[in-house]
Amino acid sequence: MTEPPTAATRLAHAVREKHSIVCLGLDPRRESLPPAIAGTIDSDRPDVVAAAYTLFCKEILDVAAEKVACVKPQSAFFEALGPAGVVALGEVIAYAKNLGVEVIVDAKRNDIGSTATAYAQAYLGSASPFGGDWLTVSPYLGRDSIEPFVDACDRQSAGIFVLVKTSNPSGGMIQDRITDSTPVYRCVADALCQWNADRLNGLGYGPIGAVVGATYPDQLAELRSALPNAWILIPGFGAQGGGVDDVRPGVARDGLGAVVNSSRHLIFAHDRQPYREKYSAGQWQHAVADATDEMNSQLSTLLPPAP
Amino acid sequence: MTEPPTAATRLAHAVREKHSIVCLGLDPRRESLPPAIAGTIDSDRPDVVAAAYTLFCKEILDVAAEKVACVKPQSAFFEALGPAGVVALGEVIAYAKNLGVEVIVDAKRNDIGSTATAYAQAYLGSASPFGGDWLTVSPYLGRDSIEPFVDACDRQSAGIFVLVKTSNPSGGMIQDRITDSTPVYRCVADALCQWNADRLNGLGYGPIGAVVGATYPDQLAELRSALPNAWILIPGFGAQGGGVDDVRPGVARDGLGAVVNSSRHLIFAHDRQPYREKYSAGQWQHAVADATDEMNSQLSTLLPPAP
Numbered sequence: 001m002t003e004p005p006t007a008a009t010r011l012a013h014a015v016r017e018k019h020s021i022v023c024l025g026l027d028p029r030r031e032s033l034p035p036a037i038a039g040t041i042d043s044d045r046p047d048v049v050a051a052a053y054t055l056f057c058k059e060i061l062d063v064a065a066e067k068v069a070c071v072k073p074q075s076a077f078f079e080a081l082g083p084a085g086v087v088a089l090g091e092v093i094a095y096a097k098n099l100g101v102e103v104i105v106d107a108k109r110n111d112i113g114s115t116a117t118a119y120a121q122a123y124l125g126s127a128s129p130f131g132g133d134w135l136t137v138s139p140y141l142g143r144d145s146i147e148p149f150v151d152a153c154d155r156q157s158a159g160i161f162v163l164v165k166t167s168n169p170s171g172g173m174i175q176d177r178i179t180d181s182t183p184v185y186r187c188v189a190d191a192l193c194q195w196n197a198d199r200l201n202g203l204g205y206g207p208i209g210a211v212v213g214a215t216y217p218d219q220l221a222e223l224r225s226a227l228p229n230a231w232i233l234i235p236g237f238g239a240q241g242g243g244v245d246d247v248r249p250g251v252a253r254d255g256l257g258a259v260v261n262s263s264r265h266l267i268f269a270h271d272r273q274p275y276r277e278k279y280s281a282g283q284w285q286h287a288v289a290d291a292t293d294e295m296n297s298q299l300s301t302l303l304p305p306a307p
Numbered sequence: 308m309t310e311p312p313t314a315a316t317r318l319a320h321a322v323r324e325k326h327s328i329v330c331l332g333l334d335p336r337r338e339s340l341p342p343a344i345a346g347t348i349d350s351d352r353p354d355v356v357a358a359a360y361t362l363f364c365k366e367i368l369d370v371a372a373e374k375v376a377c378v379k380p381q382s383a384f385f386e387a388l389g390p391a392g393v394v395a396l397g398e399v400i401a402y403a404k405n406l407g408v409e410v411i412v413d414a415k416r417n418d419i420g421s422t423a424t425a426y427a428q429a430y431l432g433s434a435s436p437f438g439g440d441w442l443t444v445s446p447y448l449g450r451d452s453i454e455p456f457v458d459a460c461d462r463q464s465a466g467i468f469v470l471v472k473t474s475n476p477s478g479g480m481i482q483d484r485i486t487d488s489t490p491v492y493r494c495v496a497d498a499l500c501q502w503n504a505d506r507l508n509g510l511g512y513g514p515i516g517a518v519v520g521a522t523y524p525d526q527l528a529e530l531r532s533a534l535p536n537a538w539i540l541i542p543g544f545g546a547q548g549g550g551v552d553d554v555r556p557g558v559a560r561d562g563l564g565a566v567v568n569s570s571r572h573l574i575f576a577h578d579r580q581p582y583r584e585k586y587s588a589g590q591w592q593h594a595v596a597d598a599t600d601e602m603n604s605q606l607s608t609l610l611p612p613a614p
Binding site: 027029046074076077079080081082083084085086087089090108109110111112113114115116118119121122123128129130138139140141142143144145163166167168169170171172173174175177178179184187188191 | 334336353381383384386387388389390391392393394396397415416417418419420421422423425426428429430435436437445446447448449450451452470473474475476477478479480481482484485486491494495498
């Protein structure tokens with residue numbers, strides 16, 4: 001029996017096949033939906049709004065799945081609708097998996113022991129009820145809060161992205177505190193490095209990734225070099241202010257090792273120029289497709305030439 | 308118009324009225340359910356298992372709601388069943404609220420900006436879809452990841468418990484790192500203290516609580532004194548090894564300021580002595596009631612005499 005490919009292998013294949021390091025963030029917000037989707041909401045009932053979120057995300061996936069390395073639904077926006085929203089999250093993930101896209105569930109889960117195992121059971125692997133490929137995880141509880149997720153990655157051919165150095169202004173409050181010349185974020189990175197060491201695929205990557213914001217390019221360079229075997233999920237591109245030069249230090253020379261997330265800037269592209277003028281309300285999906293193409297084109301200098 | 312009571316006020320009233328500082332943890336696990344509940348599961352379908360979780364939690368609430376200061380459903384065990392489990396979580400919270408019990412949703416959510424706001428919208432306040440009174444929150448992302456929850460506490464008369472010093476062995480990996488004589492957990496505690504300062508109720512408590520494990524009694528004493536205005540949620544009692552002397556430093560002299568969580572030890576009491584022998588399979592709820600009485604009795608030395 002052949003072992004199924006690991007999450008790190010699947011992500012590398014996706015980057016190469018699609019010639020893209022874009023991670024498309026699926027962050028539905030009612031107030032920002034294109035009018036064509038918002039118009040389907042004829043009640044404030046959570047299941048009605050949730051159905052609109054599902055439709056919105058499916059239509060985005062239809063036009064963009066082939067263009068991106070992976071997609072990242074943000075659980076918070078689905079949870080904000082209550083249980084009906086969580087049902088929609090499950091539907092969106094299933095739809096993406098049907099299209100063959102790698103799915104990172106952005107839920108920043110964290111707990112200890114059997115509780116962490118329960119979160120892993122919920123989200124990681126095609127046999128799990130939510131069926132994600134990767135899950136974001138928050139490390140404040142320390143090593144024994146991550147290990148149950150690492151075990152699940154082994155069992156489910158899944159991966160996690162652990163928050164290391166985040167993109168927000170006050171992330172440094174904890175992450176940058178230095179003890180014996182080592183900031184907290186390096187301490188988290190060192191643990192990641194050890195977990196990956198026994199789990200490398202043929203390309204040299206393990207299933208334990210890191211979240212490192214584009215807004216801190218110096219730390220991104222430092223962490224790229226400290227974590228040669230980890231995929232890095234880079235938020236903070238576009239709407240949060242990071243540009244191509246800011247993410248460059250995160251990408252390995254062969255074009256692997258990093259995916260760059262953009263959410264609002266892509267999924268709500270209908271509402272910004274030049275797309276607002278270019279497309280009618282019924283053509284909002286074209287704006288998503290164009291914005292994704294534009295982001296791929298911006299980032300293409302970080303990749304080897306397309307075959 | 309009278310302002311509704313704050314979460315900190317409601318919790319104080321609950322402690323005084325019920326003469327209890329017990330937080331009853333609702334952590335349903337299929338493999339540990341009493342046979343009378345497990346017997347209702349005639350299929351592996353998630354909605355069938357979820358219905359058993361709902362029934363289990365409702366029956367526990369029926370016998371224990373009047374005996375405890377608050378209840379704490381653990382979201383992970385519900386999420387592990389997928390969307391159907393999350394529907395059950397909503398039902399359990401609604402049932403508890405109908406019985407008038409203060410509900411802490413243990414979900415350790417964390418994110419930044421509008422994403423954190425979305426989590427707060429999901430869980431905090433009677434108008435929210437899940438309808439919790441309190442939510443546990445993880446602080447690795449720093450100050451600007453907590454502020455959206457603090458704002459929601461103001462708007463929704465809700466509260467949060469921020470992870471400060473957790474009960475698990477490797478929590479110290481990040482939490483105990485010392486910079487300029489200040490460990491990370493104190494740095495988190497200091498931020499909490501400032502948020503509470505402008506938000507104190509008549510008893511001197513604010514809506515921003517702290518999670519501090521019973522397994523570190525010295526830090527619990529230190530944090531009680533550093534956080535005189537914060538409710539402390541103390542896990543680690545019972546199954547995790549903490550005893551009455553370990554939680555004593557967390558409780559203020561007037562018996563307020565702390566709630567002590569126990570989950571497995573109470574909800575699965577049917578499966579341990581003396582209850583296993585004392586009650587038949589159909590009487591598992593009596594074991595929960597007795598175990599809760601026993602925990603109240605153990606902790607009663609920390610409270611002023613009942614009126």
